[in-house]
Amino acid sequence: MNTFEFLLQGLVIAAQPMNLLYALIGVTLGTAVGVLPGIGPALTVALLLPVTYQLDPAGSLIMFAGIYYGGMYGGSTTSILLNTPGESASIVTALEGNKMARAGRGGPALATAAIGSFVAGLIATLGLAFIAPFIVKVALVFGPREYFALMVLAFVTVSSAFGDSTLRGLTSLFVGLALAMVGIDQLSGQARLSFGIPDLLDGVEVTTLAVAMFAIGESLYIAAQGDRGPDRIEAVKGSVWMSAADWARSWKPWLRGTAIGFPIGAMPAGGAEIGTFLSYATEKRLTKHPEEFGNGAIEGVAGPEAANNASAAGTLVPLLTLGLPTTATAAIMLAGFQQYGLQPGPLLFATNPQLVWGLIASLLIANLMLLVLNLPLIGLWVKLLSIPKPWLYAGILLFATLGTIGANPSVFELGMLLAFGLLGYAMRVFGYPIAPVVVGLILGPLAEQQLRRALAISQGDLTTLVASPVAVVLLLIAAAALIVPLILRARGRGQVLSQLAASED
Amino acid sequence: MTNGSKPVHVKRRPDGAALVIAAVLAVIAGVMFWDVSRLAGAAGYSQVGPTTVPYVIAICLLGLAVWTVFEAWRGDFPEREHQQLGPIFWIVAGLVAQMLLLKIAGFSIATGLLFAFTAAAFGQRKLWKTIPIGIVFAFVVWVIFSKLLQLSLPAGPLEHLFF
Numbered sequence: 001m002n003t004f005e006f007l008l009q010g011l012v013i014a015a016q017p018m019n020l021l022y023a024l025i026g027v028t029l030g031t032a033v034g035v036l037p038g039i040g041p042a043l044t045v046a047l048l049l050p051v052t053y054q055l056d057p058a059g060s061l062i063m064f065a066g067i068y069y070g071g072m073y074g075g076s077t078t079s080i081l082l083n084t085p086g087e088s089a090s091i092v093t094a095l096e097g098n099k100m101a102r103a104g105r106g107g108p109a110l111a112t113a114a115i116g117s118f119v120a121g122l123i124a125t126l127g128l129a130f131i132a133p134f135i136v137k138v139a140l141v142f143g144p145r146e147y148f149a150l151m152v153l154a155f156v157t158v159s160s161a162f163g164d165s166t167l168r169g170l171t172s173l174f175v176g177l178a179l180a181m182v183g184i185d186q187l188s189g190q191a192r193l194s195f196g197i198p199d200l201l202d203g204v205e206v207t208t209l210a211v212a213m214f215a216i217g218e219s220l221y222i223a224a225q226g227d228r229g230p231d232r233i234e235a236v237k238g239s240v241w242m243s244a245a246d247w248a249r250s251w252k253p254w255l256r257g258t259a260i261g262f263p264i265g266a267m268p269a270g271g272a273e274i275g276t277f278l279s280y281a282t283e284k285r286l287t288k289h290p291e292e293f294g295n296g297a298i299e300g301v302a303g304p305e306a307a308n309n310a311s312a313a314g315t316l317v318p319l320l321t322l323g324l325p326t327t328a329t330a331a332i333m334l335a336g337f338q339q340y341g342l343q344p345g346p347l348l349f350a351t352n353p354q355l356v357w358g359l360i361a362s363l364l365i366a367n368l369m370l371l372v373l374n375l376p377l378i379g380l381w382v383k384l385l386s387i388p389k390p391w392l393y394a395g396i397l398l399f400a401t402l403g404t405i406g407a408n409p410s411v412f413e414l415g416m417l418l419a420f421g422l423l424g425y426a427m428r429v430f431g432y433p434i435a436p437v438v439v440g441l442i443l444g445p446l447a448e449q450q451l452r453r454a455l456a457i458s459q460g461d462l463t464t465l466v467a468s469p470v471a472v473v474l475l476l477i478a479a480a481a482l483i484v485p486l487i488l489r490a491r492g493r494g495q496v497l498s499q500l501a502a503s504e505d
Numbered sequence: 506m507t508n509g510s511k512p513v514h515v516k517r518r519p520d521g522a523a524l525v526i527a528a529v530l531a532v533i534a535g536v537m538f539w540d541v542s543r544l545a546g547a548a549g550y551s552q553v554g555p556t557t558v559p560y561v562i563a564i565c566l567l568g569l570a571v572w573t574v575f576e577a578w579r580g581d582f583p584e585r586e587h588q589q590l591g592p593i594f595w596i597v598a599g600l601v602a603q604m605l606l607l608k609i610a611g612f613s614i615a616t617g618l619l620f621a622f623t624a625a626a627f628g629q630r631k632l633w634k635t636i637p638i639g640i641v642f643a644f645v646v647w648v649i650f651s652k653l654l655q656l657s658l659p660a661g662p663l664e665h666l667f668f
Contacts, residue, residue: 050650050656053654054654054656164583167569167572167573167576170565170569171526171530171569171573174565174566175533177562178537178563178566185555187555188554188555190555192540192544192555192559193537193540195540220592220596223589223627224590224592225588225589226589226592388629389628390624390627390628390629390635391624391629393623393624393626393627394621394623394624394629394635394639397600397620397623398616398620398639398642398646401600401603401616401619402616402650405607405658405659406650406656406658409607409657411604414600414603414604415604417600418597421600422597429585429586430522430523430582430583431582448558452553452557455553456553
């Protein structure tokens with residue numbers, strides 16, 4: 001069967017009434033949680049994971065797809081109306097979007113963000129559907145050493161290529177890798193770093209770590225800043241509909257943003273932020289109204305928002321075809337797959353095509369639902385924005401602990417939640433990025449398996465790791481991604497990199 | 506979180522907190538060495554066993570600890586904003602209360618306390634008001650998740666009263 005038939009089959013699965021309902025619940029919850037200030041897609045997905053525990057794998061992943069896209073939409077609303085981007089991928093949107101909102105053009109800003117996200121999501125999801133089978137074919141001939149090289153590349157780009165310090169990025173990554181070693185070794189059955197505690201034999205739960213670091217760490221951090229005065233919410237004045245001039249100025253940035261964002265997301269290097277910055281720079285150069293940039297130019301919202309969503313769909317390419325999460329959000333989604341014993345990767349396309357294509361098709365459906373939901377319900381989302389901080393964070397902590405209690409109601413698990421929450425807080429205070437810990441924890445055991453398989457095949461000969469051209473190229477790119485930023489920072493050009501910081505929470 | 510482009514502040518004396526971080530990294534590395542050395546005998550027959558990767562990670566952590574000491578000495582760490590400790594204690598107290606009371610008092614009461622303490626951390630200190638609100642809210646959440654979504658959340662006296 002070709003891609004078209006697979007996709008049609010997926011649409012038939014996704015269009016079943018129950019699955020449509022799951023997708024609807026997913027997008028509504030995703031938007032509602034994503035719109036809350038300070039909550040990005042990674043935390044949205046982690047917080048809502050327990051809602052899907054009792055569903056079957058297909059239904060749960062479909063709801064997940066909705067939550068993921070919904071969280072992305074919600075984030076843009078927050079940055080436009082409140083100027084507190086919940087994730088670094090929305091920083092650029094806040095730049096122009098909040099200016100538009102202050103000038104009373106919040107409606108068109110939200111509309112161009114929503115429609116741009118829809119256009120980008122549609123094109124990028126189709127791109128995912130058509131590219132995935134090719135990558136799966138390539139990936140099937142990958143051996144352990146190629147996988148290992150790929151994971152090394154992902155480690156480097158997630159931790160040290162962007163952000164303001166190689167040292168702190170790598171430290172976060174290795175803390176995650178050290179945590180990944182806890183529990184029973186999958187190849188030999190030996191218990192490592194579990195100190196005779198039965199609770200540790202299963203290892204550290206990715207969802208516990210992610211919720212603790214993102215939700216509890218962030219709440220502690222915000223609380224410790226004290227009262228810095230209320231945030232100003234821009235009311236949506238006038239029409240939410242875009243004028244003809246808005247349309248004329250928006251459609252090209254949407255397409256350009258998609259073209260920039262999707263390839264960047266699809267590369268096994270990740271980081272939706274880079275695409276948004278590139279898109280913003282492109283629009284600023286190409287615009288006919290340069291004087292509006294910095295004062296609320298609609299192109300500056302349309303382009304980056306499209307790039308943001310396109311790369312969000314792009315990150316699903318390495319996640320689904322290679323099992324490689326390149327963002328914290330993708331890492332948590334991988335944990336969602338693993339709770340059903342599913343390992344994303346080329347084999348999943350062969351063994352469980354209905355599931356994979358049902359998921360891809362439901363992304364399309366979720367995207368459409370969001371467009372229909374988002375604009376008419378904008379008043380409701382604005383109300384969510386104005387929840388006072390004490391109630392907001394009290395609710396966040398309630399749901400954060402709910403997930404852990406639902407998965408494993410033990411005092412020990414809650415203790416880990418508290419400990420990792422304090423770790424997340426300390427890391428925020430000292431400027432350590434959070435995403436590398438989560439990616440290290442989930443990708444660490446996979447990388448170790450591939451490394452040991454490769455070395456077992458070569459009977460311990462380390463040169464096997466560089467004996468294939470694909471592996472060599474990947475490792476060289478990884479080395480460049482490690483060394484070039486070091487040199488740039490040493491020469492005082494680090495500001496650009498820290499603006500591209502791959503932190504999302 | 507945005508760690509933005511904070512100007513690198515050159516201090517004359519070494520950054521004490523950063524030295525503590527370096528020490529913690531070294532301790533983690535030490536614990537890994539100690540734990541893995543216990544396993545070494547069990548997997549001796551092949552060159553790559555369950556001990557290889559932990560050793561590599563521990564060595565890297567040691568390296569990062571040394572690098573951190575170096576940066577701490579040069580004062581390369583970003584300046585920290587002033588942190589208020591009061592709110593932190595409220596939230597931690599809430600989490601501890603929930604952890605200890607969960608099995609005895611059930612989900613609603615334990616989580617209601619967490620809710621009220623967190624609200625207190627953000628300035629809503631009227632506990633006589635926030636604790637009942639928290640318990641009612643947690644109870645509604647308990648009903649939705651444990652009755653509708655069949656998630657197993659611990660029940661206590663309050664939950665048994667209704668179900």
